[in-house]
């Protein structure tokens with residue numbers, strides 16, 4: 001019987017690249033005790049940063065700090081679990097244009113993209129978290145307003161994202177985008193389910209609109225508005241470290257469920 005080295009030499013001589021790969025992977029599998037476990041790359045995108053504070057709460061809290069704190073905690077919990085490889089689109093208080101956040105996610109080969117925000121809405125008595133996915137047409141007027149405000153982030157720094165190609169118009173035509181869109185909806189449902197049990201949610205807590213930061217064609221993506229800073233009580237809660245940890249824990253549970261139930265289906 002030929003040994004592995006002889007088989008590889010023979011297959012190489014015969015120009016059988018594929019055969020060579022099969023032999024070597026079979027041989028490696030036999031000698032390797034345990035294959036390395038798949039650890040999905042989770043891209044966490046803390047909204048705003050640097051000269052863009054995001055929305056400013058009624059007591060003066062900056063959205064960018066709340067978003068970073070929660071995203072950073074999610075990254076820490078994911079890392080500690082040993083099951084994921086978290087990547088942050090910004091690791092400090094700097095401005096990152098929206099398309100660059102998407103391209104960072106793609107170059108990190110992200111398996112999931114989560115943008116973290118805290119919103120301000122016109123009605124100060126309304127409060128609660130909500131989850132957004134990408135759609136060409138906003139699900140309602142409030143969602144359209146929220147997306148327009150989030151997309152304006154780049155204008156603050158003089159960067160016009162609208163000069164980028166309008167990728168969203170291809171969604172219904174492209175199979176990858178369609179599959180990504182379905183997975184994104186599955187992710188959003190997990191987020192709503194898990195966050196609902198832990199924090200107050202806005203009515204119609206899963207909405208959709210044309211968010212520039214959710215446009216990676218091949219990475220399931222969602223945007224979490226972790227609360228309304230336009231509501232005094234919720235702003236106070238978002239300033240509270242243990243409340244932010246609760247939100248972060250809810251997000252991590254959603255990611256766990258997503259990989260257990262949605263991504264495998």
Ligand SMILES: [Zn+2]
Pocket residue numbers: 047048054055063117118119150
């Ligand atoms: Zn925001």
